[in-house]
Structures are given as structure tokens and as C-alpha cells.
Amino acid sequence: MQYFFLDESGVLGLSEKTSQYFVLTILQTRELNRLKNAIRRQKKIFHDLGWPKDEEIKGTVLHGCQHIAGVSEKLLRDRRTYIGNFIQEIINAGITVHYTVVNRLRITDNLRAAPYGVAYNYFAGKLLSGIHAGKIREPISLVVDQRHTSPQNGVPFTTYVQTRIITECDHRHAFTVRHEDSREWLGLQAADMISWGLFRHYEHGDSAFRKLITPRLGVRCAWVV
Template sequence: MTQLPARALPTLYVFLDEGGNFDFSPSGTKYFTLSGVSLFRPFKLHTTLDTYKYDLIEHRIKPRIEMEYFHCADDNRHVRNRVFSMLAASIPPDSVDSVIVEKCKTGPALQVPEKFYPRMLGYLLRFAVGKVAGGVGEVIVVTDSIPVAKKRRAVEKAVKTVLASMLSHGVPYRVMHHASRSHYGLQVADYLNWAVFRKWELGDDSAHSIVAAQFRSEFDIFRSGVRRYY
């Protein structure tokens, strides 16, 4: 049996999710949100969510035809409320950072997804990693599977550029792309980013108010900007 090496410092996992679209026109979403959930093992919520998922399956209370995984936009109101209550009880306070972008204030040169996304991700990671108390043995950034190669490369470049400049010498970091259905960390990020997107896009803070204590920062990136490009 292979013996795993001991780590003196814990590994920080940052699970990412985004809300809104890349349509920089009046027909697109008003806001784009990018959120990171920073967690250390053990992931205590995973067992609770797994139990609840199989309760839904066995009692045929399904938010979708097949309850394979949690997805906030597709889950029904009953399931969403229950999951948000679980998040409020189990996710440590100040674990979530969000970058909020009012898209009409984004300059034309930045309205290309391959430029826009890495720039916003860089801001987010500075909040997420820069506010960690104490040292970490490694930083692992986990995103949902990214099928577009150009976007995938842009994300990896942004993560490596930011973390290389922020982390102490010798602290390793990695970027991993997992299907959201394979990891509860990504499903948690989906729920929390859905809450912050609804708050800013629709003025609906009903879900966000349940998990407000879990948010460490919500940074409106162009809050002082006055110029609108459309």
C-alpha cells in the first residue's frame, strides 16, 4: 500500500462558479458574477448532502427526472431552501468571495471572454487567497469542466499568474477541471454563486440572506465607474 506523504500545512481548495453570460449588449445579463468557495478538509457537508440526495431519490421527491446531483437553477424551491439551510449550518463563515461586474461598464477591449474571464478571476483569487489566515501547504483551484480549449487555457494561465505572485516561495498550486456532478464542492459553489447573482441581477436576496454569513467579500469591480458603453 502506498503511503501518502504527511503535510505540515493544510491544502486550500477554491471551488469556482460563475453567473451571467458574456453577451456585452443590452440583451445580455446586466451582471456577471464569479464566486470562489475556499475550504479545507474535511469537507463535512458532503455526507449531509449525499444523505439528502438519496432521501430525495428514495422518496421520489425529485427536483429533476434523475437526482444525479444538485444544481440550484434546476432544483425546485423546496430542495433549494433545504440545501441553503444546510450550507448556512455547515459552511464556515467568511468562506466565500465574489467579484461582481456591471457589464455595461466593461471597456470594449475587455469584452472578449478570453480576456475578461482571466482578469476577473485574477481579482477573485486575490481576495480568496490573500485573506487566508495562516499558511497553506498547497492551493488547488477547481472549476467545472471547461470544454472550450481557449477558455480552459485562459483560466489556467490566470490562476498560475496570480498565485505565483501571491504565494510564498515554494507553495505549490494546481488547477483542476472536474464535472460539477462529480464533486459537492462545485455544487456548493453553484448554489452560493446563484444566490449572489440573484441578489445583484434581480434584486432578490431571499437566498443570499440565508447564507450571508458565509460571504467574506462581494466586490463590485466597477463600483466607482461612471462610463457606460451601451
């Protein structure tokens, strides 16, 4: 069984107030328990440093944790080190990182004019097809954050990506798609942290976290020119 966890950073929108870059990330692993255990170890470290247990541990929130009540001075002072350790733990857990980066200023007119969800589905489908490339001969479980891909948000995500993988990649095994709450899925929490680290590189020129991720990079689709 192949497990895929999909999350994103940035906003794939047209408003001038949104980020310039959008990063969509998929973590791939066969070692699900190894990944879960890595996340549990890191979450315990943060909770021991005063991170509220009812507050999801996300890259963007960690980086601005001076606004979180109760965190220790040690975490405030050394948060980039702790974030780096968190990312390194994920990287060491037998995962492969695949991602798409989109410069929203370069999105074609037809995608700009399409109904909500079309561009997101398109970029996700292209990345999934690139990962599969007709070579995965076993079941796939894809878990995505329900906040961004639920059916009420527009063009259905599940049927779109299933159709692409089955037809383009000749996938003949089970391919399930689950829309879940990231607060309850350790794999989605890992994908969020990695996606944020990549986003820092493109949006802010902060490459420290991407350097940790580079050894485990797989497919990269760039839409930046």
C-alpha cells in the same frame, strides 16, 4: 490543504440578451468531507421528492422545476423552502464564500475588446488574489467547472491564475487547478447553488438566499458602478 471550488452565474458577454450581472463565486474549505456529506444529504432529499437522478441539481433548474418531469407536487409547491434548506446546509458545512459581482454594462472598453476569456480570467484572478492575500501557507486545490474554463475556450485559465497567485501572493506551496465536470464534483455543485443564490440578489432583487449566505461571506469584489 485548502480546497477552492469556483463557479459562476450569469453571462459575461456583450449581447443585450444576456444578464446584466455576472457573479463569480469561490467556496473555500478545509473540511472537504463535511461539505461532500452535506451535499449528499440534500441530494437524497431531492431524489426522494422525485428529482431525476440523471438531472444535475442546480439552482436555476430547481427554481424552474415545473419543467422537470417526475418531481412531486410537494417540491413544486415548496421549492424555495427546499432551495433555502440546501443553501443553509452548505453554509453550515464549514465553508467560506467569496465572490465577485460584475455589472456587464460597466465593463471597461479594453476588457470588452480583449480576446475571449481575458475578462473572465481577470476577474477570477483578482478574486483569488484577494482571498490569498499572501496569507495561505499550505497547498491549494482549485477546482473549476470545465464548461467555462477549458483551454479551447480561449486564453488559458490555469497558467494565468497560477502566475498571479505565485507572483502576487508569494505562494510557495502546491497550487493545482483542475477543470472538472460539475455533475461529478459535489464541491462544484455546492458552488453553483451559492453562486445562484447571490445572482438572484443582484439580477432579480431576490435577497432571501443571500441573507442565508451573508454569515459566511469572506472576500467580495464589486464591479457594479
